[in-house]
Amino acid sequence: MFRKAPAFWEKRGPISFILWPLSLIYSAVLQIRKLFQDLGLWVGKPVSVPVIIVGNIRVGGTGKTPIVIAVAQQLAQLGWKPGIISRGYGAKTQIIPLQVRSDSDPALVGDEPVLIAKLTHDNFPIWVFPQRSQSIAALLKQNPEVNVIVSDDGLQHAGLSRWPAREGGRDIEFVVRDARGEGNSFLLPAGPLREPATRERDATLIMGSQKAEVYPDGYFLGQRAFNLTSQLGAAFQLHHPHTTLSLADIATQYLPAKMTAVAAIGNPQRFFDDLQTQGICASGIALPDHSTFHASFFDSINAECILITEKDAVKCAHIQDERIWVVPMTLAIPDTLSQWMQAILARPDPHQPSQ
Structure with a gap:
């Protein structure tokens, strides 16, 4: 919901x-539940x-x-x-x-x-x-x-x-x-x-x-x-993980109008903002958290480069589209x-x- x-x-x-x-x-309701816990009735x-x-x-x-x-x-x-x-x-x-x-x-x-x-x-x-x-x-x-x-x-x-x-x-x-x-x-x-x-x-x-x-x-x-x-790393192709491109190279190779970022996470805007700080001014498609993906969805996107999160990538194993690049994120x-x-x-x- x-x-x-x-x-x-x-x-x-x-x-x-x-x-x-x-x-x-x-x-x-929260207060009643807490009362039950405090009284040891729900432990x-x-x-x-x-x-x-x-x-x-x-x-x-x-x-x-x-x-x-x-x-x-x-x-x-x-x-x-x-x-x-x-x-x-x-x-x-x-x-x-x-x-x-x-x-x-x-x-x-x-x-x-x-x-x-x-x-x-x-x-x-x-x-x-x-x-x-x-x-x-x-x-x-x-x-x-x-x-x-x-x-x-x-x-x-x-x-x-x-x-x-x-x-x-x-x-x-x-x-x-x-x-x-x-x-x-x-x-x-x-x-x-x-x-x-x-x-x-x-x-x-x-x-x-x-x-x-x-x-x-x-x-x-x-x-x-x-x-x-957090820090974004070099992107890799969804079905060719050994093929990588730095975000700087992506920003150079593709025009902003030809790039689209897709995110089905809790806060998609953060992914889009993080990309922008790396010089990637792609249009963003924000989807509900935990959304599933179908090939037809990506087919409908008019872009030469599609950037997605690692979380979304695990749901795209069945999709064959060389335009899709996965952007990893690390945190120390x-x-x-x-x-x-x-x-x-x-x-x-x-x-x-x-x-």
Whole structure:
């Protein structure tokens, strides 16, 4: 329903105020759920390893998937053995947890998990299922050596018991924020927020050119924020991955009127803006997140060069079109964030009684 953010979510106006009473109902539901949790009436079973949740309070993507990849890779470099779980958005209805590999069908397990598997070369066990505790159980049974879980989203998943770092635990809750911020700051459906902007978190991960210091004290509960910077790499042909072109070469070889960028991600405009900073002024086609692709769609595009994201590329394996170029994106974890995660994960398990 909300795979593509409506324009009225960004600024308060007539439509958002008409829907505002429904937001009050949604807020009441959130408060009742929190009350049940506080009273111990709705508590999931804790898992034996620490869990790092990379989530967002805004509906739609804010750049979580590349962060999940970067966090898992950084943890591996630090000597940890991470596993990854995801809900598998865009997948067919699942009845049991499923393991994901780079050659898995995105229609069955979701496009983002397949992308994670491809970009990490199947180095980490990845499992998907709406009930995240069941995914963790299946993952740990199959891979008992895993000693930390990285969850792609799941902040609002009440069935996953956790003891966050801010409460003395070793689980970590990240809220990812991009340049769109909180829009009009209303809860669903009048605005884009799944939870209030003041939601507690262990840290805020800020994607893009924003700076944490521009916000007043108290905005980020936990008083900890990290800026993450992404970088676009050389593009490669969809069906000839070894054929590459730098973005500078693409900008030189093709006229702007002959280039089109396509993105079916949470924030397509960010992809278009990133391309523009590299000198590529292509027209943009923004599609709802997790959209599927057919050859007829690309056939209808009058362009000599079509640029797509890696996430969309995993759904285009059946499409033969030499005009399609995939633009990879990488992201590095700052040393300060890496050191902080290491310190938190090294804490003793708070679920176990003290000796």
